[in-house]
């Protein structure tokens with residue numbers, strides 16, 4: 001199986017404070033990886049650094065994606081390579097509808113124009129999977145969306161943009177039991193439709209039940225503290241993080 005993402009010795013700082021102290025992570029094409037770890041361990045920082053968020057400085061190591069060294073690349077270039085990050089707290093964009101935002105993101109990432117009619121068809125099919133009412137397409141992106149609706153809008157992006165790697169940062173937090181199932185079905189549909197890879201950052205194992213997890217990584221104090229298969233998820237659910245230090 002070929003390597004999609006290879007992170008080596010990654011050091012990341014924000015405001016002159018080092019948060020990640022040398023992290024290694026490899027994800028092959030089509031694999032599903034889970035990242036767990038205590039609050040403040042550096043999980044979101046890792047996701048943001050892979051996406052190239054300007055908030056974080058990469059001070060050491062490298063990120064190679066699909067045979068491109070992207071360590072120094074801007075987020076829009078990384079998106080074009082096929083990396084997608086869903087945010088722990090999705091942002092609101094007044095004045096732009098969900099539908100027009102997604103259509104322009106689609107055109108930017110693929111470099112292709114898509115007819116409105118054709119786009120609406122794609123969007124409609126994805127909205128059905130997520131049980132999102134079609135009226136949301138014409139609402140301003142995330143403005144006045146409930147927490148759960150924002151999370152569904154993130155998964156909607158995933159289904160429409162079809163990235164090679166989807167990083168989901170606590171896509172399940174604040175979802176009711178039914179919404180967890182719907183979002184989980186959306187993630188599964190992404191996987192089945194595209195064969196893409198997933199990096200799921202979560203505290204909640206419910207979202208993982210419908211998925212086959214290939215590898216679990218535990219991050220503590222900005223370092224990898226343990227790695228294993230899906231069994232590590234149950235181990236954490238039972239014993240917490242007390243056995244892991246960075």
Ligand SMILES: Nc1ncnc2c1ncn2[C@@H]1O[C@H](COP(=O)(O)OP(=O)(O)OP(=O)(O)O)[C@@H](O)[C@H]1O
Nearest residue numbers: 014015019037038039040041042043044045046055
């Ligand atoms: N932009 C920033 N400026 C300063 N400090 C930051 C910044 N981003 C993160 N940090 C700090 O880095 C540490 C790791 O934060 P991060 O958000 O990556 O944790 P996390 O593992 O995602 O935690 P949680 O489970 O609570 O989401 C925290 O101590 C946080 O305060």
Ligand SMILES: [Mg+2]
Nearest residue numbers: 043044045088
């Ligand atoms: Mg976080």
